Amino acid sequence: MKMKKFINNPENLTSEALDGLAAANRDIVYRGEDNMIVNRALERADRVTIVTQGGSGHEPALSGFVGEGMVDISVVGDVFAAPGPQACVNAIKLADKGKGVLYIVLNHAGDMLTGNLTMKQCKKLGLHVVKVVTQEDVSNAPRENADDRRGLVGCIPAYKIAGAAAAEGRSLEDVAAVTQRFADNMATLAVAVRGATHPVTGAALADLGEEDMEIGMGQHGEGGGGRQPMKSADETAEIMVNALVKDIGIQPGEKVMLIINGSGATTLMEQLIIYRRCEEILKEQNIEIVANYVGELLTVQEQAGFQMFMARMDDELLRLWNAPCHTPYLTKI
């Protein structure tokens, strides 16, 4: 199948994209060995540092959030594929400034394997590392069964919380605890209306036909079981926002973060329409959005659809979310 994508040799996709990211953000990051994107300010950091890993193909995630106040090193695999553990161990060694390293892993089979192997090796080497796993997809398992929940866009705000806590000079145990608390109180639901094309193989990642949408679609076109006829923005927003409130158990009077994350081919116009309706619904339930983001953080190539993310917020989490950060795709002053 011929792909209408601006690419060169498919084998070099990841490498060329990382070169581009580093070139476009020379003041913030550089490209290290083993497909690493490294925070330029890491060298003089005297604090807990943050390392993450994951496949490419989800730009700006994950490497677009490397920089002060978020991630110090992101280790990149191939398209939609985890990197190997040796690269992650190398990244953790490079990142460690004597205060320990928080290692954030998204719950996907390959990433978890690499995560476990990396931790095993770090233990052998006596490195001070704590792993936090983001697993917040409400569609594929109930909350009690969190180990089966996929990691979706929630890793991005989790990086922000972790990076801000580290910047406050807190201990590794403290940084891990607050990141884990945020992660335990978050949920994401994805909807797709048109699948993407795998940029290497040209294979269709999902086939949704002309009439259908699927609530619960995974990050690589994995089915989620919620296939149904296409609905309006307001109807879709209502189904999804209510599912998230219910899953986290948000009560009237509570405060939340809400993110509408475009999957790649859904316009910002649509995302804003969705957000507007979510805010109305939450207001009716006396739930206040104290933090938000509308736009693309973690995409699935040109998949059309979005991920809706919600997290329970308190004063500490809000302070960390609002703290300064400087990365290629998220800056707060």
Place this chain on the structure above:
Amino acid sequence: MVLDSKAVAAMLLGAAERLEENADRLSEIDSRFGDGDHGITMCKIARLIKEQIPQWGERSVRTFLDDLGMAVMEVKGGSAGPLYGALIGGLGVKLAEDENTPDAVRRMFAGALEELEDLTTAKVGDKTMMDALVPAVEAAQQADGDAAAVLAAAAEAAEAGAKASEGFVAKFGRARSYKEQTIGTPDAGAVSTALFIRGMALGFTKQ
């Protein structure tokens, strides 16, 4: 016959050959519910094995397997790199530095299983490599006779296990979202594991 570096090298080369011969079949199986690249990935692993063996040097069997396992973990192409890296490294973990007995083969398999169980909760019936590896390890423990007989018993059990994976519903990886549709297709990882173990047996007897 004893389990020295020459015997282990022969086993690994046998496994590499068997994987290369069957690469297209592995990719074809994987294309039904996966990325369709399992054969390509296993070929990369096979190539790495063939590159590393001539550089064995003075290393003990255990150290060589550990080094090879770490190198295989870095092979790109999904979970196969880390999983086969753990399996290969695991083949050495229960061996003493200079192992020289036929019973070592049984411990090689037991070590490989232990390393994988450290990494995953997958059990027999979940449509993964475990469908082939677990019965192979059990068969190896129960088999009488010399190293060749133990290897042959393991290979046979692994093949039967890979065949049985056709009847299971996928519980791991990308195939998981296809649920009952996966019945009737074997697990690509179970098939490659059976090929790997049969290759080890063939390599050992051929040396």
